[in-house]
Amino acid sequence: MAGIEIRNLRKQFGDLHAVDGVDLSIRDGEFLVLLGSSGSGKTTLLRMIAGLERPTAGEISIGGERVDGDVPPRARGIAMVFQSYALYPHRTVFQNIAFPLEASRTPRQRIEEKVRWAANMFGITRYLDRYPRQLSGGERQRVALCRALVRDPKVFLLDEPLANLDAKLRNTARDDLKRFQRQIQTTTVYVTHDQVEAMGLGDRIVVMEHGKVRQVGTPQEVYEDPVDTFVATFVGQPPMNLLPLRDPSLPPGTLVGFRPEHLLPRSVFAAGEDLVTFRFAVRRVEYLGSDRYVYGAVMESAAPDATIIAKLPGTIPLTIPEGETHEFAVPRRLLRYFDADTGLRRRP
């Protein structure tokens, strides 16, 4: 059990600042998700915690011990699951899971016990004699988790472990993973580019871009209170609408943001609610079963060509004809304001 402290961590590859001054405090037992697109530095950050990459500058402590110097991965008390699972193809499932124990010279009897215990935990006992190639993607992923588990690590490092699973399996695997982490209560750092995974798994989410941390917060904080336009548009699908409103009461250069699901026909709101009303020129309506996406333009916007999306739940049965202008509204308390130049959040 251990928290991780990261101070002003940097990693340069030639001219590229892969990780550019990250400060992060990961709590003991926390499930922390590093979220970012490819090239955001999230994997490099994870690999530096693992000891696979040497920081250019900065400090990393795991459980209060500095590890950024020459402390090799095996002395850091970490276990890692790779995106490809990195199972040893010439070893059986049993031998794969036993490998870290053999490396630490665990007595044979103890290895046998621990492998069975871990395999039992993930329900793969009957595959112990098989080779990785004889397993499905989901089974391989569980073998990889077992191999990480038997080491009794202080910290779990997971690098997109669900990315290679098909969509259906990913949901169950996500659930399994979360329950497993709750059960063993080991500090976990999880890298993903998938915001649904990040929201569903993380106690807290770290949103990264260009090697820098943009925001750290609970899924709710990151979604509802993004600190800048990057986080606002990166988290959420479809992304937050941002528009320069022609409103003299706002300071110049202000962007107004609101989530698509908050932009609804005016008629569905109760009377007396504090609303901001827009004339919404509907271009196209997309029927998606549980939702409808309504694409159009807001006439009050200073950039009336920009596409604005409204997400109507299936519970609103109103017909919205394409090519006409409707009155849509957003509750004022759900509006978020940003500085158009810096992208940073502004208080209204």
Added chain:
Amino acid sequence: MTSRRTLADREDVLGSVMLAPALGYVILLVGVPFVLAIALSFSNATAGSLSFQWAGLGNYVAILGDSIFLRALRNSVVVTVGTQVLVIILATAAAQVFRATFRGKRVARFVLLLPWAVPVSLAAIAWTWIFDSTFSVINWTLKAAGLMHGWLYWLGDPALALLAIIIVQAWRIFPFATVIVLAGLASIPQEIMEAAIVDGAGFWRRLLQIELPLLLPVVAVAVLFGVVYTATDLGVVYILTGGGPANTTHVLPTLAFQRGILGADLGQGAAIAVFLLPFLIVVAIAMLRIARRAEVGGAGGTGGAR
């Protein structure tokens, strides 16, 4: 635009046409001599005469009772196996060195590949000087370093001469094997090696339990090529020892050459050469099986759902 079908449209015909030169080449230059060799081994044909008389198994009976032949057969096995063992050890070690990045790597790699590019005869002549009974640089170095008293007659002592042959053969093949092993190392996914590091495996454990098993199919290919190169080579032994002293270092190709061409007994020469065949076939089949099994085992270790 012409609507007529041209030769290029007819894949059946085109295929045969394009395969024909290669096929003709193999039949004329490999197939015919091969069949001829087997036929000659059952005859008492001699060089310089056009007569061809059936001799049945006579040639085989004769050579199997010949101690020089049996010795050559044994030498062939010893040299071939010994060379491969030496080559695999050297190539694996060299591949580890060349995987690292260091100053002058390009130059070093060029130097490494040189022995492979040098013509066999030239190299063998250079080595005769290295092993020379009077001027041997090896002896001179060992003496100067104070590691040896007395004198080694490299090419004069049967055991040492075989060792010398093995050294030269290994020197010749090992660059090629190194390149193959390097390619094999590059094909091991980076994440597997990193997983082993994170799992706490040190250098030797990674080498012996992860890298070498995963390299097996590639090493098998290198060994297969090596066996064929060494077992069929005439030049090194012929120039280095000429089969001497006293016919103790002959291998099958040199003995076949001596008996068949120099001794003009084509029948017996052919019979000796034919003995290479089962030897090479067994090795080839064994190696290809290992390669295939390991390949199946290696595939699908990474990657996603099936």
